[in-house]
Each structure stands twice: as C-alpha cells, then as structure tokens.
Amino acid sequence: MQKIGGSFELTATDLVGYLNCRHLSELDRAVAEVRLAKPKTFDPLLQTLWERGAAHERNYVEHLAQAGLDVVKIDGIGLGEAAITETLAAMKKGAAVIAQGALAHHGWGGRADILRRVEVPSAIGNWSYQALDTKLARETKAGAVLQLCLYSDLLAQTQGLAHEYMYVVAPWSGFQPRGYRFADCAAYFRKVKRGLVATLQENEEKESYPNPKPHCDICRWRKACEKRRRDDDHLCLVAGISKVQINELKERGITTMKSLSGIKLPLDWKPNRGSVDSFCCFMGC
Secondary structure, three states, rough: EEEEOOOEEEEHHHHHHHHHHHHHHHHHHHHOOOOOOEEEEEEEEHHHHHHHHHHHHHHHHHHHHHHOEEEEEEEEOOOOHHHHHHHHHHHHHHHHEEEEEEEEEEEEEEEEEEEEEOOOOOEEEEOOOOOOOOOOOOOOOHHHHHHHHHHHHHHHHHHHHOOEEEEEEOOOOOOOOOEEHHHHHHHHHHHHHHHHHHHHHOOOOOOOOOOOHHHHHOOHHHHHHHHHHHHEEEHHOOOOOHHHHHHHHHHOOOOEHHHHHHOOOOOOOOOOOHHHHHHHHHHOO
C-alpha cells in the first residue's frame, strides 16, 4: 500500500490483508501516511515458506519452457512503470508465457505469477491471456482466489477481454492447473474491494483492536500486536474464550484478565447469550 497525493495505490496483498484482518489494513494505512514505521522482522519459518513458494514457481516456469513454450520473465519485484510497460509489450508481441507480469489500472496493481496466452482474440491481437498463480497449499484459500480475481480483472482492463476461468497450480499436481470461474467469485471480490477502498477513504480512523486471528502466524505486525495485547492484559489471551464472551464480560466491567480472576464462582448472573456453563469452561468453575 502506498499513498501518492491523496490517493492510495493498492495491491493484491492489501486486498488479502483486509480480508483477513481490518487492523492490519489500519496499520498499513498508517505506514503509507508516514504515521508509523514499517516493522522490520525476520522469521526463519516464513523465509523457508517463501523460498519453497519461489522454488515451486520456478519449477512450473521450467516445466512450461521444457514443453516448448516461450517464456518472458519480467524482472524486479515492484509495480514500477517500467515493469508494467514491459508486461504490456510482451502481451502485444504474443509471448506464450509471461512470468511475474505487472498489471495496473485505476489505483490497483499486482504481479501475477503466470500470464498464459490462449488463442482467443482481444484488443491486443488474435490472442489473449489468462492468469495463473502457483500456491504451496493443497487446498486453495479464499485469499488466493481473491488475488486471482484481481489479476483477472486487471487483465480484462488491459486486453479488453475477461476470461471465464483463472487457475491455481498446486504442488504434487503434476503441474495441472485447477480452474476457478471468475463469475462465481466476482461479486464477493467486488464487495471486499469496495470495503477496503471505503475504509481508506474515511476521513476519521475507526480504532480497531488486534484480536488474534489465523493470519497472525504470517503477519509482519504480529509481534507489535502481541505486545499490545499483553500490555493491555486483554481478555483475548484467555484460552478458549470467544468474542461473544469477551463482549459479555466487558458489559459487566470486566476488561482484563486480572479483573476476570477476581470473579466469584459460581457465577451469580446469567449471560445475555449462551449459558453459564459456556463461561465455566474457561473460568474453571
């Protein structure tokens, strides 16, 4: 995420981040507006996963090259004007495969792992391109599908043609792409996209809390968020507690683990939602 003038430049990573955690988007916005420094982290496990993902992509590109397909690699990692121009030039020349193609349109951009030529006429010639992404997971996650939706949408703007399918190439599949219909996911994609844009356009920030989520495992902000939760002695640190139960306790003035530890058992009040037994499971009564 970048802010140029009064507008945000957004990527597939920003879209997936917003899907998984609204607080993550708030932190990234603060970085883009130079109100917060981007965290510098190194996690050997995440580095290993990144290297395995990069190797899987290289192996797939090599597989395509060995099949006799011409592969054009777009160098670099960002969304600079040079990379976008080079990608469009390769598309207009009709390259069979474009690796790490850079696409951008109206404040959105992304680098698709693979753009593969198909013999369907479009605005760029008697051919067009479909988006493919290489993923390590055997089961395709919602975030991966959203990324592909963005790439497919950007492709449609670039070549004047929207293809029906987009593809994921998973490991141990013999490099056989798994197809997903864009139309099946388009409405949800547009909803998430609108939600992110609307959030960033709000003049006043809406304070959110870094509640733990599965995405924390791979998030660059996880140490900062974990520190805040512990400094606040937040109820989310209680094993087995739910958000509904946290809200119930807050309504009764119980906002920290210390205050929770002072509750007399058995409970002398009935929760507005759920049963007393549901609270006893984590309170030891």
